[in-house]
Amino acid sequence: MSQYQELKQACYEANMQLPALGLVLFTFGNASVVDRERRVFAIKPSGVPYATLKAEDIVVLDFANNVVEGSKRPSSDTKTHAVLYSHWEHIGGIVHTHSTYATAWAQAQRDIPILGTTHADHLTVDIPCAPPMDDQMIAGDYEHQTGWQIINEFQRRSLSPEEVEMVLLSNHAPFTWGKTVEKAVYHSAVLEEVARMAYLSCTLRPDVPRLKEALIQKHYERKHGVHSYYGQS
Amino acid sequence: MSQYQELKQACYEANMQLPALGLVLFTFGNASVVDRERRVFAIKPSGVPYATLKAEDIVVLDFANNVVEGSKRPSSDTKTHAVLYSHWEHIGGIVHTHSTYATAWAQAQRDIPILGTTHADHLTVDIPCAPPMDDQMIAGDYEHQTGWQIINEFQRRSLSPEEVEMVLLSNHAPFTWGKTVEKAVYHSAVLEEVARMAYLSCTLRPDVPRLKEALIQKHYERKHGVHSYYGQS
Amino acid sequence: MSQYQELKQACYEANMQLPALGLVLFTFGNASVVDRERRVFAIKPSGVPYATLKAEDIVVLDFANNVVEGSKRPSSDTKTHAVLYSHWEHIGGIVHTHSTYATAWAQAQRDIPILGTTHADHLTVDIPCAPPMDDQMIAGDYEHQTGWQIINEFQRRSLSPEEVEMVLLSNHAPFTWGKTVEKAVYHSAVLEEVARMAYLSCTLRPDVPRLKEALIQKHYERKHGVHSYYGQS
Amino acid sequence: MSQYQELKQACYEANMQLPALGLVLFTFGNASVVDRERRVFAIKPSGVPYATLKAEDIVVLDFANNVVEGSKRPSSDTKTHAVLYSHWEHIGGIVHTHSTYATAWAQAQRDIPILGTTHADHLTVDIPCAPPMDDQMIAGDYEHQTGWQIINEFQRRSLSPEEVEMVLLSNHAPFTWGKTVEKAVYHSAVLEEVARMAYLSCTLRPDVPRLKEALIQKHYERKHGVHSYYGQS
Structure with missing residues (x-):
């Protein structure tokens, strides 16, 4: 029996x-989970339909993208996951989808503005949209560079991946993450709903104002602050 | 056995x-029921997923927000419910959701204009959107003040909570209520559908005219008037 | 056993x-079937939820709106159905819904322009939107007048109810009909889909051109003409 | 037992x-499969609801539209399929739908611009929208001419049907194809989702830029190139 059984499951x-959760069509998405102690992560195989996916199909790799266990080819986005795990030490899972509304914002190359408390309950800034990569990055090791495009954008904006657990890639689609892969999945679903609400508000009222600062802070503290009183303790 | 068994159920x-009814994603919503004689209300616990929610998880509180029964922390919106129950004596249940279209209008900080008889069958004015709270209210006892923001807006507009059983909170989301909690749930679903139709009409024709007065009155009387002839008597 | 058993069923x-078919929320709709020989029609009772509706709840009335069989109050739209059955001798069933996209067009008080063959396969003109009724008609026998508003609009536009089997009522919602009630239901679903496609085309390209005349005629003849070759004979 | 059993199945x-896959309402669509050796293709009968469709209802025809097997009338779009099979030797299946978003673009008479990698993973050009046919073509052998309208547009634009496996017909709806009918079905679903995302991006940001060339090439090569690394080999 595999020593990675639990990770793969x-x-x-x-x-x-x-x-x-309605976040993927066909095979347009993938989730991965990291094992920090053994420095490996498990990810979906490439192009395998969800209807026939089994736990034993999951591929285990190290952070240099060497396959440690599994006979299938890993997701074509594997190198992006590897870069994020290597660089961001506190994340436990990553999810990539082409969910409809989030992808529509990524295609429009626009940050999703913070317009309401549904958004503010999860992060206190606009959801960042990383700009298109330059041609050299694309021509090079593309999926590896995709990871760096995300990390660089977070550094440029002074964002913390523990506070902002989602990003859009211009012309591409979203990535989300979290302390656990369950949180990463949750963030993908939240992002899609926030993207949908923001689309509706922006098409209804193109000059819609961003959320006022006092409300952003209040909702953030309510969920994450020292005196948090959301959820069960 | 709990004396609040029926209320909690x-x-x-x-x-x-x-x-x-498709009105909540994850835990983004809550419903409460009041017992006027005992001056307590029952509400959903905070952050508990619907898939695992049980009747015994429901929390019972008095109008001063003291827990009367239940071991879980009540919904983070509990104080808003308490203020509405205290102030409005004829409502029996309250529902709060972040349903997609209603929330999109709240984020746009716009009343939902009365455009058709689907709307007029339920209320004869635009669905009010209370303005953003001022910074002092937000920094203070936020959820308690949220209740007051609703009540104050109804007073400012001379609206009756028995005639207008729904409201949007700017940058936040809707609250609905009714004589019973079943009515409050019904109003949440009606609001979402009316919000969706109004979104479509307004994006199709930005200068769409409000419903003419004669039609507003007719539909209202048809359902609520002395000579009402809708439904079974 | 009722002599209207089959009609009610x-x-x-x-x-x-x-x-x-996703065309009604709660009780926002009704279908009726006529028996031309006995000059009666069967219709849904008012305000009864679909989940609990039974065949024996169906109400049978004559064209003067007298209840012939049934203990429940008939749909509040009954008089509209009666006027249409009285005046248009070749229709066998009528459906009224508040389906989302069709209602959005009715609220916008706009005809649905003929933009494609999905529309042209069913009718060769824009889907007519009858204007708002004047105040006298509304204050009078409203649902009866609603029927006349439809008939008058068809006469004003020289439309035949056998060629154009659907209409929007400004600020209200659609009515559809057909030789049988199954056709009337089918037309409600077609209308909703055509309304949705036209909404998308018009918001994507506000100056979208109407279908060219040659194509309108071709698609119409293909389905309805002497040399029809659609469907099984 | 029929010699075409497998083809019909x-x-x-x-x-x-x-x-x-949510791509058709009622009977608004059809799929066909070709047998290149015997130069026949199997197609859905006209107007038969999916709920009652059986494998033995499928009609087999030669490329001159003569029925080889089957007692039902074939789809009214049969001649379009026949022209495409005759002219394009490498396609194995064809699908026609009136799926909502793709049809909305066809009605708007606009190509679907390439805006993201969901699109670029499947084709590297805008999804072509063939212009409305001229009146002579429409008045003539319409469905036969529809096939030629597609082929001529591909020739005019120098597109290969093996690289671009989908098209919109102005005022009508999409056709897709593929090496197998399973691929053709897959392309119909991909087209609908790409059409939906592009609709959202274009209404959110009307001046949305097309995907940059380097990214188009990269995604194409990733899936189709000599060094393809998507999916299992």
């Missing part, structure tokens, strides 16, 4: 959540 | 209607 | 199709 | 995928 279950 | 059933 | 089944 | 299964 967790990865499998997270991946199966994506079609159940 | 009614509250549980109302809460379970919200995901069934 | 047909009416019941047609009504149950409306929620199944 | 494949055609039946492809057709049944269309409602399952």
Whole structure:
């Protein structure tokens, strides 16, 4: 029996959540889970339909993208996951989808403005949209560079990946993450709903104002602050 | 056996209607039921997923927000419910959701204009959107003040909570209520559909005219007037 | 056993199709079937939820709106159905819904322009939107006048109810009909889809051109003409 | 037992995928499969609802539209399929739907611009919208000419049907194809989702830029190039 059984099972279950939540069509998405102690991560195999995916199909790799276990080819986005795990030490899972509304914002190359408390309950800034990569990055090791495009954008904006757990890639689609892969899946679903609400508000009222600062802070503290009183303790 | 068994069961059933009607994602919503004689109300616990919610998880509180029964922390919106129950004596249940279209209007900080008879069958004015709270109210006892923001807006507009059983909070989302919690749930679903139709009409024709006065009155009387002839008597 | 058993069963089944096709929320719709020989029609009772509706709840009335059989109050739209059956001798069933996109066009007080063959396969003109009724008609026998508003608009535009089997009522919602109630239900679903496609085309390209005349005629003849070759003969 | 049993079964299964994927309402669509050796193709019968469709209802025809097997009238779009099979030797299946968003673009008479990698993973040009046919073509052998309208547009734009496996027909709806009918069905679903995302991006930001060339090439090569690394080999 595989020593990565549990890791692969967790990865499998997270991946199966994506079609159940309406976040992927066909194979347009993938979830991964990291094992920090052994410095490996488990990810969906490339191009395998969710209907036939099994836990034993999950591929385990190290951070240099060497396959440690599994006979299938890993997701074509694997190198992006590897870069994020290497660079951001506190994330436990990553999800990539082409969910409809989030992808529409990514195609429009626009940050999703913070317009309401549904957004503010999860992060206190606009959801960042990283700009298109320059041609050299694209021509090079593309998926590896995709990871760096995300990290660089977070550094340029002084964002923390523990506070802002989602990003859009211009012309591409979203990535989300979290302390656990369950949180990463949750953030993908929240992002899609926030993207949908913001689309509706912006088309209804193109000059819609951003949320006022006092409200941003209040909602953030309510959920994350020292005196947090949301959820069960 | 709890003396609040029936109250908690009614509250549980109302809460379970919200995901069934497509009005909540994850835990973004809550329903409460009041017992006027004992001056207590039952409400959903905070952050508990609908899939695992049980009737015994429901929390019972008095109008001063003291927990009377229940081991879980009540919804973070509890104080808003308490203020509305205290101030408005004729309402029996309250529902709060972040349903997509209603929330999009709240984010746009716009009243939902009365454009058709689907709307007029339920209320004869635009669905009010209370303005953003001022910074002092937000920094203070926020959820308590949210209740007052609603009540103050109704007073400012001379609206009756028995005639207008729904409101949007700018940058936040809707609250609805009714003589019973079943009515409050019904109003949440009606609001979402009216919000969706109004979004479509307004984006199709930005200068869409409001419903003419004669038609507003007719539809209102048809349902609520002395000579009402809608539904079974 | 009722002599109207079959009529009531047909009416019941047609009504149950409306929620199944996603055309009604709660009780916002009704279907009726006429018996031309006995000059009566069967219609849904008012305000009865679809989940609990039974064939024996269906109400049978004559064209003067007298209840012939049934203990429940008939739909509040009954008089509109009666006027249409009286005046248009070749229709066998009528459906009224508040389906989302069709209602959005009715609220915008706009005809649905003929933009494609999905529309042209069913009718060769814009889907007419009858203007708002004048105040006298509204204050009078409202639902009866609603029927006349439809008939008058068809006469004003020289439309035949056998060629154009659907209409929007400004600020209200659609009515559809057909040789049978099954056709009337079918037309409600087609109308909703055509309304949705036209909404999308018009918001994507506000100056979208109407379908060219040659194509309108071709598609119409293909389905309805002497040399029809659509469907099984 | 029919010598076309297998062909008809494949055609039946492809057709049944269309409602399952939400791509057709009622009978608004059809799929066909070709047998290159015997120079025949199997197609859905005209106007038969999916709920009652059976494999033995499928009609087999030669490329001159003569029925080779089957007692039902074939789809009214049969001649369009025949022209495409005759002219394009490498396609194995064809699907026609009136899926909502793709049809909305066809009605708007606009190509779907390439805006993101969801699109670029499947084709590297805008999805072509063939212009409305001229009146002579329409008045003549319409469905036959529809096939030529597609072929001529591909020639005019120097497009290869093996690289671009989908097209919109102005005022009508999409056709897709592929090496197999399963691929053709897949392309119909991909087209609908790409059309939906592009609709959202274009209404959110009317001046949305097309995807940059380097990214188009990269995504194309990733899937189709010599060094392809998407999916299992």
